[in-house]
Every structure is written in C-alpha cells, then in structure tokens.
Amino acid sequence: MQFCDECGSMMHTEGDTWVCRDCENEAQRDAHAEAAMTTQDGQRDDGTPAVADATRDATETMQEPCPAGDCDSDRAYYEMLPKPGGSYEVRLFTCVECGHKWRES
Known part of the structure; x- marks a missing residue:
C-alpha cells in the first residue's frame, strides 16, 4: 500500500507508476520497496491479548x-x-x- 506524499490519500497502480486518486500526484514504483510490504495474508494472528491484572506482581x-x-x-x-x-x-x-x-x- 502506498500513500500520497502530497495529500496522504491511498494510491493505486497504473503500470510502473503509483497514482493518487484524489490529487493525481504520481510516483515511480519501487519493486524492492513493494516486496518488503506485508500483505494481510503474510501477517500472523497472535490471538487475543492478555488482560492486564493489577494484582500480578503488585505489592504496593x-x-x-x-x-x-x-x-x-x-x-x-x-x-x-x-x-x-x-x-x-x-x-x-x-x-x-x-x-x-x-x-x-
């Protein structure tokens, strides 16, 4: 996912270029940077976070x-x-x- 440097909106691809839908700003695509982007499929689910317990290790x-x-x-x-x-x-x-x-x- 790429965001526009001019207005902050999400950009979409057109060939070798990222194009902003709002202000039409353009930026060259970078294959190396895009390869480092994490997709939702590549994310892991660590489950529900633990609920904090103020009595744990509390002495005061x-x-x-x-x-x-x-x-x-x-x-x-x-x-x-x-x-x-x-x-x-x-x-x-x-x-x-x-x-x-x-x-x-």
Whole structure:
C-alpha cells in the first residue's frame, strides 16, 4: 500500500507508476520497496491479548475508593500500562477487598 506524499490519500497502480486518486500526484514504483510490504495474508494472528491484572506482581497499594456499590474499601492495587499507540499511560486498579477492576478516568 502506498500513500500520497502530497495529500496522504491511498494510491493505486497504473503500470510502473503509483497514482493518487484524489490529487493525481504520481510516483515511480519501487519493486524492492513493494516486496518488503506485508500483505494481510503474510501477517500472523497472535490471538487475543492478555488482560492486564493489577494484582500480578503488585505489592504496593494506594488510597483509591472502590467504585463497586457494595464495597467500602478505600485501597487498591495499581498498575500503569502504555496506551496502544504509545500516546500516554493508563492506570488500572484492582480493589484489595473485593477484587473489582477499573481504570482511571
């Protein structure tokens, strides 16, 4: 898949040239670069990602009231995980008393 350097749209091929459908920008095709592109058939499926567990390897707790309606605990284990895409982190909590899980909002 090739994207236009001018407008960012997806390009299509016409012979030895990539052509943008939006702005009609053209670029020469590069057989070596195209061979390195991964197709969906070439990708592997690693299955469903593991669910984070803030109690795993956690020894520290912090004061954080449990949002579960029938729990009066004010302590929770916590874990910081990077958000997909790496833009920032999210804090995951697990109640020390009832095991309810939630994330910082």
